[in-house]
Structure formats: C-alpha cells, structure tokens
Amino acid sequence: MDPLRFAIAAVPLGSYLLLLGLLNLRTRPVLVTGAADLATLGMALTGLIFVGPIALFRPDAATVELGDFVWLFLLAFYWLWVTLAAMLCRPRLVVYNLSAEELRPVLSEAVRKLDGSGRWAGESLVLPQIGVNCHLDTFAWMRNTSLIASGGRQDLAGWRRLGRSVERALRGVAIRPNPRGWLLLGAGVALVAAAMLRLTADPRAVAVSWGQLFAF
Incomplete structure (x- = not known):
C-alpha cells in the first residue's frame, strides 16, 4: 500500500487504539452508551472504508459530475x-476497565435507587418500573463489561x-489500571508513527498517490 493510502487507513485506527489504551x-x-x-x-474504520470499498465502488457517473466532491458525498453516505446502525442497535451501556464481578455490586446499588422491584436472574436484570430488561456481557481479556x-x-x-444512575x-x-491498555497504546502509537514516517520519507510517492486518488 502506498504511503498516502496507508496513512489514511492507519491514522484513524491508530487514534482509536490510543483512545482505548488510555481508557483502560x-x-x-x-x-459510554x-x-x-x-x-x-x-x-x-473511516480510513479503511475510504481506501477500500469507497474507492473500489466509486460510481464513475457521479465522479464525472461532482469531481473531488464525490468523496464528501460517499463519506457522508457511509456516516449515514x-x-x-447506532440508532437502530439495541440499547446498551459499556463500562471500560471494569469486570462483571466488579460492576455487579455497583449496578445493584444504582438499581436499588431506581426500581425497588428490580431483580437479578443469573446475569440478567429486570427493572419493570422503568421498562428495562437486560443482561451482562463481559469481554474478560480487556476487562470491559456491557449491559445489553x-x-x-x-x-x-x-x-x-x-x-x-450507573454513571x-x-x-x-x-x-x-488494565495492563493490556499498554498493548493498545503501543499499537496505536506504532500505527500513527509508521504512517507519519512513510509520509515524510517519500514525498514524491505521496504526491503521485494524491494525484491517482483525486485525479478524475
């Protein structure tokens, strides 16, 4: 992959890994919701989508009519x-850096103040007074827990x-702190640093890639 496309794909993903590392x-x-x-x-994933499916399936007719602005419309379409998906997904709360065993007593205390008739059944929780029926799901490797x-x-x-109430x-x-956060932090730094180094190491290749990407 040329330096420009690699940077477009790697920088957003590396930034996401940095954020996850800092949270953990x-x-x-x-x-978070x-x-x-x-x-x-x-x-x-925006960068990966941009250099992958969006670039591959970019419609020729729209490209001729809109020129460079076609990228804005395609990115807007992706974000729509x-x-x-965010609006239609099932309600969910995600707690970073807390296991299910650690979250459960905190959640029970929060629930007691909201709905006195709330009850647990294994990993499931029912709160009839506020219309919530959910269950705990944990990602043990990262010590993150979701209420789904x-x-x-x-x-x-x-x-x-x-x-x-839970917040x-x-x-x-x-x-x-979760020690695995250092792995995420290191991976994020490595991706962003590699993208920047490749951009600065070969400016001519970057210029050529820019022309190929945006020349219609």
Missing part, C-alpha cells in the same frame, strides 16, 4: 449508515435513567 489505563471506570461506542468504532438489552420491548427513557455510582469506584 485509567484508575476510574468509564461508561452503545451508540457512542459504535459511532467511535465507525470513525476508526453508521448513524442509522434483552428482548425487543425496552423503554429508552428508562435506559437513559439507568445510564445516569453517578461509578464516580466513587477506584480500580487498578
């Missing part, structure tokens, strides 16, 4: 799909209340 090296857990988590992943909706009937307002409860939780 914190001494406080971080809560599933939609925000998916949108961030979509942003990380990412936005649609179970079933189709969910109250989005109840999920927002649950998210705010408040997590403020008092101190944890040890």
